[in-house]
Amino acid sequence: MSDFMSRFRDLAAVADGTVLWHPIETPGATLRRLADLADELDVRWDSYGARGPVEVLEGRLAELFGRPAAFFPSGVMAQQSALRVWCDRAGTRRVAMPDLSHLLVHEMDGPRRLHGFEVEHLTSGPEVATAESLKGVVGTLGAVLVELPLRDAGCLLPTWEQLVQLSTAARDRRVPLHVDGARIWESQPHWNRPLAEIAALTDSMYVSFYKGLGGLAGAALVGAEDFLAEARVWRTRMGGTIFRSTPEALAALAGLRDLLPRMAECHAWAQALAAELPGLGITPNPTEPHTPTFLLHAAGDEDEVNERLLAVMERDRLQVGGPWWAAREPGRVTTEVVVSTPALAHEPAQVAKRLAEIALG
Incomplete structure (x- = not known):
């Protein structure tokens, strides 16, 4: 898992953006943005x-x-x-x-x-x-x-x-x-x-x-x-x-x-994504997410699923969610989905297909 996490972080660092998680910025870009806010607030x-x-x-x-x-x-x-x-x-x-x-x-x-x-x-x-x-x-x-x-x-x-x-x-x-x-x-x-x-x-x-x-x-x-x-x-x-x-x-x-004014949008988008997943073989938990963060469960092997995740990240230059881990139930895997503003630029149905490609191959 340590080798996977190293590869995951390397690919995330050079990605052009993210689908599921917060916007990707370099430390310099973040600090410059905060400096502008400090000047604005005086x-x-x-x-x-x-x-x-x-x-x-x-x-x-x-x-x-x-x-x-x-x-x-x-x-x-x-x-x-x-x-x-x-x-x-x-x-x-x-x-x-x-x-x-x-x-x-x-x-x-x-x-x-x-x-x-x-x-x-x-x-x-x-x-x-x-x-x-x-x-x-x-x-x-x-x-x-x-x-x-x-x-x-x-x-x-x-x-x-x-x-x-x-x-x-x-x-x-x-x-x-x-x-x-x-x-x-x-x-x-x-x-x-x-x-x-x-x-x-x-x-x-x-x-x-x-x-x-x-x-x-x-x-x-x-x-x-x-x-x-x-x-x-x-x-x-x-x-x-x-x-x-x-x-x-x-x-x-x-x-x-x-970000706070857009939480309701992220919540609605998360629910739309969850609605697409069962038909593709992935179970959201809860079925209708209570927040923009929720769990996914699917049949699969942890190592194989994470290899497919890295392949999709490398191909698309996008961070498509985070790592998957072995569930308590044998033969199944779990991941956590975090919907923030970057997701709003994507269609939930297309993201669901990407997740199915990663989870199920």
């Missing part, structure tokens, strides 16, 4: 996470979510800080979250080792959290975390009614509801509700700037000012108050300006 450097474009960014988030925001250099740090604040207030380190949560699957046991969190599974496997899920976790909790969308399950989302009921259940129980909203930008079209209305159901939310918004790095917490004040203390304790974050903040502002 901002000075930030200093240790304050002033400059960081302040502008936090203000823009407050407008979108209807509550204050605090910049963090990483989502891992932001979420651990949020949970630590809630648990310290409650006097318990017990937190409930899905067993597929990013904190449990991708952070090398950091939340438990650094903060001593005691995790209770809110859900198991590809299942969205509901009020009934919370009812099944008995005892005192410091916080409840839900991932919207549940990325490792194909970016599943609850219905709006389910989310409202979960929020009500948490408040009735007096347990803070924290949302892992790394992809909340992509989730919003599923409910067709303003971001502020979504945030109003939560006690705190983390948002990411480098996923749907195509930024360089960085994240933010959204919540009440007293909560953010405590979270900023943990940001400092964890080494997150770095000297300069101007490029990251500018890239986030560019994503909010240029």
Whole structure:
């Protein structure tokens, strides 16, 4: 796989563009674009996470979510800080979250080792959290975390009614509801509700700037000012108050300006692509994607499929999605599709045929 990834990155680096993923730019082109934005906004450097474009960014988030925001250099740090604040207030380190949560699957046991969190599974496997899920976790909790969308399950989302009921259940129980909203930008079209209305159901939310918004790095917490004040203390304790974050903040502002308004288009395009795939032998998961990111499953061998992917990339000079990996079911493979603005220039039916060529030969 390491040799494949090296070849994949080499071909992606010389591609003329991408079909599925964010626009391809050189570092120089990205930095020049951000320099132009800095001149346009007439901002000075930030200093240790304050002033400059960081302040502008936090203000823009407050407008979108209807509550204050605090910049963090990483989502891992932001979420651990949020949970630590809630648990310290409650006097318990017990937190409930899905067993597929990013904190449990991708952070090398950091939340438990650094903060001593005691995790209770809110859900198991590809299942969205509901009020009934919370009812099944008995005892005192410091916080409840839900991932919207549940990325490792194909970016599943609850219905709006389910989310409202979960929020009500948490408040009735007096347990803070924290949302892992790394992809909340992509989730919003599923409910067709303003971001502020979504945030109003939560006690705190983390948002990411480098996923749907195509930024360089960085994240933010959204919540009440007293909560953010405590979270900023943990940001400092964890080494997150770095000297300069101007490029990251500018890239986030560019994503909010240029990509956020097109999320609904990307969502509709993703659903159109998914509708074309079953007839070609590929199964989308979910069948009707909840967000512009979802999974594909097909019969095949991982190595053979990835060789065909490289061949198509070399022939067409396009990055057509990402690598495929062996599924849990023998003889099948899986990949993740990420629909961003480059896809909108292509016909979903033609992209579906390309994916079938890669997956099935």
